[in-house]
Amino acid sequence: MVLPLLSTPIRTQNALVTPIGSVGDESDRRCNQGLHPQKDCCDLVIEQAYRQVFFHPLKVDRQPMLEMKLRDGGITVRDFMRGLLTSQRFRDGYLHTNSNNRLVDHLISKALGRQPHGQAERIALSILIAEQGLNAAVDTLLNSSEYLEAFGYDSVPHQRNRVLAGRAQGEKPTHQRLPRYAADWRDSSAKRFPANPAGASGTAAASWTSGQPPAWALRLWLGLAVVGGLEIGRVLLTIAGSMLSTSIQ
Known part of the structure; x- marks a missing residue:
């Protein structure tokens, strides 16, 4: 029996007060696709989507088939984001290197542009990932009313900023606050693949006197x-x- 997604209360957040960069609530990353989208507009949207998901995208992160469909008007920007968040590159870089709780932080920040509404939302989506997988969690976020109201079908998600009186600076941007993997994965990787493995350290043979x-x-x-x-x-x-x-x- 599959458990339904748990309901979670909404919590007030101070994501960022002064934007670090050129994109904020007032700067819409939108491209009206239609049947013949403009090339420059599509190129900009594609690059922004890659940066939103992978921060510093590499050539191996690119998804040529998704890009072609977006340029041809076959899919919306929301579908393009769905493809990036469920791609094998995202699975290798985020799903396989993080716990479910930390993966939820990444998904919410990349899809909704905010932090989780407390531990309750984090646990609810973690259960969803454990039972139904990554695709179900991504669909839940991208099909939510919050996503559609904030970004619609043709806008690239971004960190949403709030202007608060009496406060000049808020929290760090998501990519600075939330690295791709945590210290536990780094430490376990160092143990699995040590820098100087046995037999390859270059030490002198035991039979040699004084080296x-x-x-x-x-x-x-x-x-x-x-x-x-x-x-x-x-x-x-x-x-x-x-x-x-x-x-x-």
């Missing part, structure tokens, strides 16, 4: 070095002699 090779090995190496040097000298002298004899003739 030095045996005397016979050292004499052999020096002998080979001398023989090699003499052979190289002989080859160079032979080549030089051949060149001189040719020039005299």
